[in-house]
Amino acid sequence: xTVVTQEPSFSVSPGGTVTLTCxxxxxxxxxxxxxSWYRQTPGQAPRTLIYxxxxxxxGVPDRFSGSILGNKAALTITGAQADDESDYYCVxxxxxxxxxxxxxTKLTVx
Amino acid sequence: EVQLVESGGGLVQPGGSLRLSCAAxxxxxxxxxxxxxxxxxxxxxxxxxxIKQDGSEKYYVDSVKGRFTISRDNxxxxxxxQMSNLRAEDTAVYYCARAxxxxxxxxxxxxxxxxxxxxxLSS
Numbered sequence: 001x002t003v004v005t006q007e008p009s010f011s012v013s014p015g016g017t018v019t020l021t022c023x024x025x026x027x028x029x030x031x032x033x034x035x036s037w038y039r040q041t042p043g044q045a046p047r048t049l050i051y052x053x054x055x056x057x058x059g060v061p062d063r064f065s066g067s068i069l070g071n072k073a074a075l076t077i078t079g080a081q082a083d084d085e086s087d088y089y090c091v092x093x094x095x096x097x098x099x100x101x102x103x104x105t106k107l108t109v110x
Numbered sequence: 111e112v113q114l115v116e117s118g119g120g121l122v123q124p125g126g127s128l129r130l131s132c133a134a135x136x137x138x139x140x141x142x143x144x145x146x147x148x149x150x151x152x153x154x155x156x157x158x159x160x161i162k163q164d165g166s167e168k169y170y171v172d173s174v175k176g177r178f179t180i181s182r183d184n185x186x187x188x189x190x191x192q193m194s195n196l197r198a199e200d201t202a203v204y205y206c207a208r209a210x211x212x213x214x215x216x217x218x219x220x221x222x223x224x225x226x227x228x229x230x231l232s233s
Contacts, residue, residue, distance in 0.1 A: 036219030
């Protein structure tokens with residue numbers, strides 16, 4: 001069973017920069033895993049931020065960017081705003097044909 | 111405008127069956143991989159099943175293999191998930207989601223999501 005790891009929680013100051021990561025329990029994440037990122041607030045459906053490592057979804061501000069940092073996928077948020085408070089999930093595509101979500105990161109802006 | 115509208119959720123007994131549907135509009139349905147993603151109460155997201163544009167390839171998470179069947183009707187712009195032998199751990203909101211990329215060779219994540227339909231297992 002593949003395990004995808006994310007920080008359970010993170011906090012950032014308004015206007016600050018934060019980088020959330022998405023790793024593998026065993027191994028390194030590369031672009032071959034086509035990492036994607038989503039955000040979700042309580043009671044709402046997920047919303048897409050980034051797919052295929054660094055492609056920003058339509059309408060997503062360029063404050064959000066995706067990359068590979070070291071052996072993990074990363075989502076960087078610059079100029080953090082209060083309404084960036086959310087749960088953030090990554091997905092890694094597996095050779096089995098289906099992807100695996102990380103456990104999510106609860107981001108607090110304070 | 112892309113829209114995905116799920117239906118079919120409800121209360122079902124363990125061991126029972128349920129069929130979820132997703133009505134798609136605003137895009138060429140037959141050009142995209144489609145998937146079901148679920149979220150148990152208070153838990154994270156889980157990619158459940160995915161299907162290729164023409165239905166020729168289907169993939170499932172291990173926990174639902176042999177119990178769930180994903181299908182699509184491109185003529186009706188509709189995605190379905192037939193769930194049988196349901197278990198308590200299948201209780202979740204089920205989301206229909208579209209994969210990005212027209213004619214993509216793999217379901218590389220999601221771009222558009224529906225609002226979800228709740229499936230509750232209870233005896």
